[in-house]
Amino acid sequence: MAITEIVDSYNKHVKKIMDFNESIALAEWDMRTGAPKKGIKQRSEVVGTLSDEVFKRSTSDEMKGYIDALTDPAVQDQLSLVTKRMIEDSKKTYDRFINIPSEENKAYVILQSEAQDVWKEAKEKSDFAMLQPYLEKMVAFKRKFIEYWGIKKNKYDALLDLYEPGVTVKTIDQVFDKLRKGLIPLVEAVAASKDQPEKAFLSVPFPIEKQKALCLHLLKEIGYDFDAGRLDETEHPFEITLNPGDVRVTTNYQETDFISTVLGTIHEGGHALYEQHISRELVGTPLCAGTSMGIHESQSLFFENFIGRSKAFWSCHYEELKRFANGQFDGISLDDFYRAINVSQPSLIRTLADELTYPLHIMVRYDIEKGLFNGELSVKDLPGVWNEKMNEYLGITPNNDREGVLQDIHWPGGDFGYFPSYALGYVYAAQFKNTMVKDIPDFNVRVGSGDLKVVTEWLSKHIHQFGSLKKPLKILNDTTEEGPNPNYLLNDLSKKYSDIYRL
């Protein structure tokens, strides 16, 4: 068969897998945005059946045939870059799955769905014991899978690679150590400052309907395309891509904490912009997706922190905000508003943490995951270790597991190795911003005049358009000419918080 025919046939095979994946994504979106609870168990079985199809097709003899044919060195110069990257990913998936018995994979997917359900109730009741057996099974599955992949040592690296290909414990340890050493004294200085900003006016009730209208407006302002997406309400905000023309976001409205809602929405909007701006040339291929969790998070955090928490952005949008609000900002200056939305204080809930303390929350989770998978910790130890680490890094201890170890959906969802990307992404974001400001010296003026187009175009040009064509560290290097470096973030935060807290 001619190589073009093989490529054609391979593309069709992959497209079918993508169709199944889209069905799975829709089922998940639906389960999180309002599927009735009595239907969830059966829906999980549907997800199991569909995942099984993905699994079978990703590990079939047919797929093996494509991999063998298209990784043959003799044909490489006949392949497009897109095909080369596709087959590389197909091979990685194949190698990862081929040794996992399909029954075990299906059981895992069903467990994953059930564990997330149990987590909801366990969190409500602040009852870690309810969730513990599910987490234990989940960790056992993951450890077994890693062994199936042929990895005996540094198991946690294998998990990190799922979310941030190329990044290892060694790199993260270096980045996080430096970051932590810089952050802890800054957090302490902020806490000790005599000039604490007033922020009570942020808690004045802000009607949900008005918040909805505000969020829809701000998403449009940052360039989110509502013909290719929608905004829904969920407990835990997220972005999910069904296909390149259907990139959805959700948010969680809170009447007395509208700023969390607004910044959360902008955060998910940042993820969505990445997916909406991927080059049309990659549509219909699996490369039409963000390249890694870390790069994805760099985009959401760029928008949340460097846009949504900036004085420039609000100098443009503060008057609008006042129109949506109930008059509670009438006597509040832009400067006071800006200081209020940037109040930093050690707190218990990651998703509510401010940008300064946020990376420390991640480090608590990173240490625990590393311990769980490298054999130094058991699931039953989690609540205790969690509380110790919180005290060590942030100087506070949760009163119960709901506001401690049970707060996140990631572990019941099986997403071990995911958390570090949040902080890595933040490090990347500061690196990208540093480079961007060299290219757009009037960055603040542009943002302050509501002209975000130049910003999103820069991001599209350097990051978004490539989808998964470039790997994360390549994107970082091509754009910033270095690897992960926490100094830019530390500088930015130090400057910003010295100003806000008059340090």
Added chain:
Amino acid sequence: MAITEIVDSYNKHVKKIMDFNESIALAEWDMRTGAPKKGIKQRSEVVGTLSDEVFKRSTSDEMKGYIDALTDPAVQDQLSLVTKRMIEDSKKTYDRFINIPSEENKAYVILQSEAQDVWKEAKEKSDFAMLQPYLEKMVAFKRKFIEYWGIKKNKYDALLDLYEPGVTVKTIDQVFDKLRKGLIPLVEAVAASKDQPEKAFLSVPFPIEKQKALCLHLLKEIGYDFDAGRLDETEHPFEITLNPGDVRVTTNYQETDFISTVLGTIHEGGHALYEQHISRELVGTPLCAGTSMGIHESQSLFFENFIGRSKAFWSCHYEELKRFANGQFDGISLDDFYRAINVSQPSLIRTLADELTYPLHIMVRYDIEKGLFNGELSVKDLPGVWNEKMNEYLGITPNNDREGVLQDIHWPGGDFGYFPSYALGYVYAAQFKNTMVKDIPDFNVRVGSGDLKVVTEWLSKHIHQFGSLKKPLKILNDTTEEGPNPNYLLNDLSKKYSDIYRL
């Protein structure tokens, strides 16, 4: 292999088909309730991929093996009733599909999609000639398919059987003739009445948010379980079952026609109650679904017409309605409200027709479908025959084809044989009600006191619980001890409208 092992394996095979069907249903629900437009084309490809899986598995050699093994007369006494009914349906589907050449089926599916597209434009332009060649091809395909099924005579019976198994032209002719002969003079008497009810107050704007709250409330009142369903907004209301714990309904809010919204919601609620009340023993089998279009419609119409349009129901809920409304009912008595929501008048559009004239709209379509498939009519005759029949049955003639023969999507969608179930269901509903009132002599008192539990329990006991275990005419016979008989409906309507119009 032991028969129990075959049954086990067959159940698993069927369950997988059901999982794919649930994914398709979710995709369709999503496309109709708010999927972003730029993602629709790709979503349709997903539905295509999943449908293909259903088709392959329904006609596979594996399925053939189960059918051969489980329809063998020698094993019948080892099979449960559930398995017998399941394999009967599997065989029916298999036989229907296996003889159609796959190229012809593909061509048909493409034509179907094109015809619906053309229909939209033809309807807009009121141009039947545009649609005519597509309808001609559609009818030709259907006729050929029926021949592939081995049916030479009474082709229309084969189409009726798709929607109402066991019901034939002979039965429907008898039922519809009698019904028409009773309805036409009643419709004329109503039109001639000197005592026409006032109904302008129904068009006073009713805020959408209040309508939503009212619909949610009334759905709860009729027993709809929101832990196993949800209410959304769509242009055309519908009920869709994803699984037995996830039975969704939609409605269309109209600010100046709230009563259509309310009755439409109750109608879909009636469909949903049927699906929500199917015996837990059938969960996980394809029998866990309404048994036919007609029986389904009997449940929706029972709730819409015999509950939602009854004086008893509103004697309980009218004061509540006033609380949701804007004061427009303050001077309106219950009796005047009841008369207003039951105003009857010949009209052109089926979906907007009142309960008295509705069956006549169906008979126009039935006569035409029968003529088309039994060879007495050609597609080109349709507009003329439509207008004649409308005049004959309802005394009015459409001014153009948009409000005539082009109004429904059913024919361009290939759904010939579907329409009669709407009117049959209405006939069944009246028969069920007649029997129910014998068992619950204080029916009106119960409904009037808001006690619908006794009603839904009766429906569950006689109809809902069986799902598709019993065929439609068996359910009707077991419950009412006779076949389709329009006299009960005629009596009910005659009594009701003589009262409302003081005949």
